[in-house]
Amino acid sequence: MIRKQLTKRNKNYSKWYNEIVVRSGLAEFSGVRGFMIIKPYGISIWEIIKKKLDKMFKETGHKNVYFPLLIPKSFFSKEKQHIKSFSKECAVVTHCKLKKKINQEELIIDSQSKLKEELIIRPTSESIIWKTYRRWIQSYRDLPILFNQWGNAVRWEMRTRLFLRTSEFLWQEGHTAHSTKKEAIEETEKILNIYTNFSKNFMAIPVLQGIKPYMDKFSGSETTYCIEALMQDGKALQIGTSHFLGQNFSKAFDVRFTNFNGKKEYVWSTSWGISTRLIGGLVMSHSDDHGLIIPPKIAPIQIVIIPIYKNKKELSKISDIIEKIQNVLEKKGISVQYDNREIFTPGWKFHEYEMKGIPIRISIGLYEVKHEKVEIFRRDTYEKMYVSWNCLKDFIPELLDKIQKNIYKKALQRTEECTFISDHYDDFKKKINTPGGFIISHWDGTINTVKKIQEETEATIRCIPIHNKIEIGKCIYSGNPSNQRVIFAKSY
Structure with missing residues (x-):
């Protein structure tokens, strides 16, 4: 049997990636646009990821739960920024029955079966969980709640790629409730460190910890923490996110508790997650022109x-x-x-x-x-x-x-070699294209500057480094005053 060689990475990186995913037996696209079939080998990797992370979560006091896949539309409408962000990605169930057409192999919708309220197929579970927490939380004695859910989600993607961006994906999503702001922030950072530890020590993928700029944070959150990794083609991949939700969802769903002093106050919360996107990151971080390399x-x-x-x-x-x-x-x-x-x-x-x-x-x-x-x-x-x-x-x-150590060492060396400081826009444009990578530059804090840079270079702000120091300078694009550097990159 003659086997065709893989497309070379330096010739067509995207084609190389797709060929590896399919030919190694990880996954393939299904008959439904944007939905993939994860094959036994791909699932076996996901099961190991799930087993390792699940152990880490349970060691820090988290318990697994499961909430419904279908969410009433009215629940979603409670948190305004949340519904605004996800409205274009939602898959909606409008009818509850199908009737088979006589003498034809065709299913038609029964007009009498239209739902009184449309149901959203879960893109994320904050809304249904906080509707439930309203029943479960009455007193400080009910807190904290440290829950995690393994399941799937559906977000209607326009441009799909196996593992990296599919309309349905497997994931875990944590949802916690706390009595104080301090405790909730500590939880958010704890999870970020768990993700970082897992990425480095198990996936052998070095990452940068950071905070998303205000315009890119998770809708309904106050702060979104993230870890970003650099792929072999110089583009960044967001590996995982951990969100400090503040009191946004507890206020939207009126979830209050009686504190130790007998006063009512709103609950503080977090949510966090990783998905089968990790497998895509694994492929792009370590593989070569002969196929996969798995830590x-x-x-x-x-x-x-x-x-x-x-x-x-x-x-x-x-x-x-x-x-x-x-x-x-x-x-x-x-x-x-x-x-x-x-x-x-x-x-x-x-x-x-x-x-x-x-x-x-x-x-x-x-x-x-x-x-x-x-x-x-x-x-x-x-x-x-x-x-x-x-x-x-x-x-x-x-x-x-x-x-294991050698695979990580090679990925770390590549990341370090493709991380640059740039203070001039011409230099920035040159580096972002050849060789690509993380570009550390000043930003004036405006959305307009980010849009202009993205239009001209395709680069976006991946994160603000979590331990960023105040550094007075001039914005790489506008020349306006800036008090910190941020990480730019092209991304998936």
Whole structure:
């Protein structure tokens, strides 16, 4: 079987990305525009992400809940900025029944089944959750509420791309309620640090922590915290967000509690989330012209073992050794797949697992059996080495750790090399296009300046660094006074 090579990253980055997602078996588009099918391999990565993050949330006192997918339109209308922002993206249910047309394979809407109130398919859950919190919260004794929800959401996207921007996506959304402003802000920052820790130490993606400028904050929030990562083409990707909602939703839904002093006050709140967009970020951060590269800590298969043989007699002898090795490694908590399929050649399998980004490939033939060793291949560096069977128990865990660190190191080095300070607009325009990256520049604080820069360069403000220092200067575009630098980049 002849396999067509991937499009090179430097030739057509977008096409390269789409080819990797499809050919590695992560996902593909469905028959519904903007909706994707996440295939078993993609789901297995998402399940690991979910498992790791869920553990982190529960360790900090959060509990999982589930709220309905359909939200009455009247709930959405409560918070004015919220409905204004999401109105163009909402999918709406208007009828509750379908009737099959006689003698035709066609479904028609029964005019008698129109809903009295339209239902919004969940783009986010603040409205239905705060309608519920109104029943649940009466006193300071009912607080804090630390809830998280794993589910899906629908936002009608005009321009879609697998994982990065789809009309339906899988995600988690946290929704917490607090008795004080201080506690709510601390919660928002705590979650941001959890996302940062996960991105760096599991996804091997370095990120910048920041605050969204006022015009880009989540609708209904007072402050939106974010983490931004730089992809290999020099564009930024928002990895996750954590929102300090203040009292906006508690006032909209009249959620008040009796405080310790017996006085009524509005609840303070947060919301936060990450989605299957993380998988898109994973692909674009680490992969190469041969396929995926997956950090060992989130790899569904950390090691694949491939037998090299000519006949079934040789396979039987090799298999006995492989099964012993597999047993030793699995007892160390390592995910191992033994591929003894006879319908594919070793070369075909090598290509398949390179495309899937399996961190380590082990090959064993009669030569290796005779010398009591195995051939090890590192996906991240393409290095090959021979290691004795007796050393694998300790060698493999150490090698997986080295691979994890190396993948992060390469991503960090790329990010540092593509982060620039710019004080002149001509220089800014040059850098934003070649090589691209994070451009640290002064901004005068006006929306007009942001619009002009975006029109001329496609760059936007990704964030205001969370630990930004006051620095007097001149706006990169207008020349007007500025007291801080912000991060500009082109983005997904």
